[in-house]
Amino acid sequence: MVSTAVAAGVAWWAVSAAGAPGEAPDVLSEAQVAGALAAERDALAAAADTATPGPTTSAGPTASPEPTGPTTAPDAAPVVRTWSTDGGTVSAACTGDAVSIEYATPASGWRVDVKERGPGARVLVELERDGTETYVQAVCVDGTPEFSLVAGDSGEDHRGGGSEPEGEDD
Structure with missing residues (x-):
């Protein structure tokens, strides 16, 4: 899932970097591409960490469910x-x-x-x-x-x- 998001981010960046028709796009170096990918990965990882709930603590013990009624023994086999x-x-x-x-x-x-x-x-x-x-x-x-x-x-x-x-x- 993260790789899909990174690929989508790179594609969006490539389209926006191309600019409007008639403009000459800037050529990025290998280091600039690696930096952009790393920044996108870090942003997606941070978003995933905040979206996943962690363990919660409670103030005290929880109550057990109450029985719903008397239980009966199964009928004896004939x-x-x-x-x-x-x-x-x-x-x-x-x-x-x-x-x-x-x-x-x-x-x-x-x-x-x-x-x-x-x-x-x-x-x-x-x-x-x-x-x-x-x-x-x-x-x-x-x-x-x-x-x-x-x-x-x-x-x-x-x-x-x-x-x-x-x-x-x-």
């Missing part, structure tokens, strides 16, 4: 478990005590009907083939999905992680 039966596969996720369906996929020849998707206290999936209904239920126990299998309308718990379907009496 715990996901998958359970397979002859009728298909059910995957559920627990976030705290709330369970929800991740997916329910029927086995070949079976049909899936999600009865209770969640999030809530339980999820319930019906797997059906040729009039046979099997229900897969999941609830959260200590933040982890626990599954149980209920065949037909009997309400009898045939398999699972030890929990009874909701609404059942012991």
Whole structure:
């Protein structure tokens, strides 16, 4: 940038030194050209020094920014478990005590009907083939999905992680 300004200054000086048409220009010696260039460089450097702000001092410490509000911890990652039966596969996720369906996929020849998707206290999936209904239920126990299998309308718990379907009496 300084070299551009010096070149512009020299060009301006050369034009002004040429004078008006018809006047004979003065011929400068090498020392005069070097002196003019040095003077122009010094003037540009002085202008650049005054235009660039230097470090400033303050009378005392500055205040820290105030917090904008309470921060909350990020939500806990859900715990996901998958359970397979002859009728298909059910995957559920627990976030705290709330369970929800991740997916329910029927086995070949079976049909899936999600009865209770969640999030809530339980999820319930019906797997059906040729009039046979099997229900897969999941609830959260200590933040982890626990599954149980209920065949037909009997309400009898045939398999699972030890929990009874909701609404059942012991």
